Amino acid sequence: RRHMGQHITVLGGPKAPPVVSLDAHVSTNPLYGGCRRIVPLDMKRGMLATASGDYTVKVWKSDQTNSLSEHTLSYTNRHPWCMIVLPDGESLVTGASDGMIDIWDWEKGAHKRQCSGHTACVTALAVSTHAEKFFSAADDGAVKVWANVGLCLLTFQGHTSRLTTLTWLQASGLLVSGSRDTTLRVWDPERERELDTLTGHTSSVFCAAAVPSTGDLVSGSDDGTLRLWSIRSGRCKTVFTGHKRCVW
DSSP: OEEETTEEEOOOSSSOOOEEETTTOSBOOOOOSOOSEEEEEETTTTEEEEEOTTSEEEEEETTSSSOOEEEEEEOSSOOEEEEEEOTTSSEEEEEETTSOEEEEETTTTEEEEEEOOOSSOEEEEEEOSSSSEEEEEETTSOEEEEETTSOEEEEEOOOSSOEEEEEEETTTTEEEEEETTSOEEEEETTTTEEEEEEOOOSSOEEEEEEETTTTEEEEEETTSOEEEEOTTTOOEEEEEOOOSSOOO
């Protein structure tokens, strides 16, 4: 789900993300082409990107009355799995099922460069808004730090299973990864070291998000709970229960 002015884009089916008017409460413009992930590109112009199991990334103009794909970024026999936009606003970074990372000029539809290093599916990407860096996590258990030009600067190891989520904490300049090994790990890219391992979930961790007002972190797990963590102390502050199944 992504907000775009007075519209919202909903990821909800195997074919297309519909664009829903928040005022009229109706679907205004289904964008046919399939999707797995959605990221906003240019909110003022209503541009967004979708990643699909059909081996493509599509760039859409969502404010048109008829479905319109501006560009199709094609892969060859590999699935785009995750996406981020770099702070320059021009570069779209995608992680794929073969472990490769691609950097695109999303407006021109041009492939800029490919980054190799992971040996399995890239499952999560994150970006630092103040530094010229982005981060990746993969099924090979590694977390990598990249320069925005595509050079791998650093690799973190420590998880014992596949990685599922990656969160950049802007306030502290720290990176948090979540894994199927039930833990979250806190990394310091500047000091090039692991700071902490957050334990408490009893099943795979599938999502995490920063709390900007406090610098804390919220995580969701296959154990059906959410946990609020103090990054400073490494302790779980609150456990939220109520879900009966996995929290994505």
